[in-house]
Amino acid sequence: MGYLRPVLRISGMAVMLVSTYELGHQPVHIASPAAALRDAGIETVCVDLSVEELDIDSVKTIDAIAFSVPMHTAMRLAVGAARKVKELRPDLPIAFYGLYADVGSELNHGSVVDAIFCGEYEAPMVDWALGSTEPGPVMVSLGKSEFLVPDRRGLPPLETYARLEHQGEARIAAAVEASHGCRHRCKHCPIPAVYDGRLRVVGHDVVLGDIAQVVALGAQHVTFTDADFLNAPAYSLGLLREAHASYPELTFDVTVKVEHILEHRDLWPEMARLGVLFTVSAFETVDDRTLEILAKGHTVSDMSEAVDVMNDAGIHLRPTWLPFVPWTTPQDIASIVRFLDAHDLAPSVDPVQMAIKLLVPEGSLLLSQPEMARHLRHFDAAGLTWVWEFASPETELLQKELDQIAAAASDCKEDTHTTLSAMRRVISSSARVERELVLLCRAHGRPGVGHRLHCHWQEAQVST
Ligand code: SF4
Structure with a gap:
């Protein structure tokens, strides 16, 4: 077979569960499988890389390692961490489990991971750890399961x-x-x-x-x-x-x-x-x-x-x-700001939200949507997402500017109000430029000079 399975040792076995990111919480996706593995008599070591380092000496003594990947950021971090573990212990069985485990599986399976568990992963992981079943490349388990109270022992306080x-x-x-x-x-x-x-x-x-x-x-x-x-x-x-x-x-x-x-x-x-x-x-x-x-x-x-x-x-x-999907215009972003103001919601918004671009992972239901398909380019294996293009260059520029403002604010721990004020200025200016371009294109009555004008001329035709 093309994958490694844990081998049950007479002295018992040890599995390491690793979380890379769970939105700043103590990881429940470590505690839940830890309960199932320990209940099966398997020694389980829990590590949360968002707040602690991987202990290399521990990696040398375990029999298998499984990375929790409940979200995109966790998956990207886990791929890097798993590659390092593979270099250190090429013989060690490695699994990914959770919602994103299957994303990029064709690229990761075999080279990085030996087993992938999606859906209700606890019982299949116990079988894998005990070596009692041979999982296929990707195990998707959606049946009704019996759960145990998550076992939080060994996790940071x-x-x-x-x-x-x-x-x-x-x-x-x-x-x-x-x-x-x-x-x-x-x-x-x-x-x-x-x-x-x-x-x-x-x-x-x-x-x-x-x-x-x-x-x-x-x-x-x-x-x-x-x-x-x-x-x-x-x-x-x-x-x-x-x-x-x-x-x-x-x-x-x-x-x-x-x-x-x-x-x-x-x-x-x-x-x-x-x-x-x-x-x-x-x-x-x-x-x-x-x-x-x-x-x-x-x-x-x-x-x-x-x-x-x-x-x-x-x-x-x-x-x-x-805010940012392929067909978004700067006017759309300005409308979000107006909605926030009208409902007094601005203080509740993390500024980073204003720069978020649509993520299209492998298997996304959006891939088959005609509105999306025309903007898709290729799958980015490193980013674990499909690359798509904006219809409007002004929108692309605006997204980049907002992203830079959010990143700089995060670096210097700027207060939300100041960051949102900077974003408002950029959004308002971008929406004004867009408005002027549309008017210019309409005045010409035909595609204008260059791609930007052409793009806005097209949008003007659609909206009239
Ligand atoms: S399918 Fe829709 S409602 Fe359900 S979690 Fe996803 S975004 Fe929310």
């Missing part, structure tokens, strides 16, 4: 990770997960590419057991990392009620799509009473046509209504944005 600033207090935070997958199929999202509209709940006792565990470890705030907390509203609300009854001081945040904010509007006042401080919601853009292409299931007017629902409930709303 919660105090090591990002805290939640709330009313002048820096609350110790922990992440728990109540479900995997999502019932929806938004075109740009990596989750449907694996789960295809399926939802897998972790289980009432397991989640409450994990909450009890993190509270004992010092957590004052819990982030539910579910893709959408209201995919299973009765189950999720039940968890919140019981957690609040046991720990009345504990606070929470959740992620919920606009459609669910409105569909379950009657739940929010109770969720506020149960300790939900804020909700993250993927607004993405203020262009209805783009929302339709992405199959988001909401409109711009729904977004405004969602803001009102959350304001009425007294829950802080943190919208996330996907």
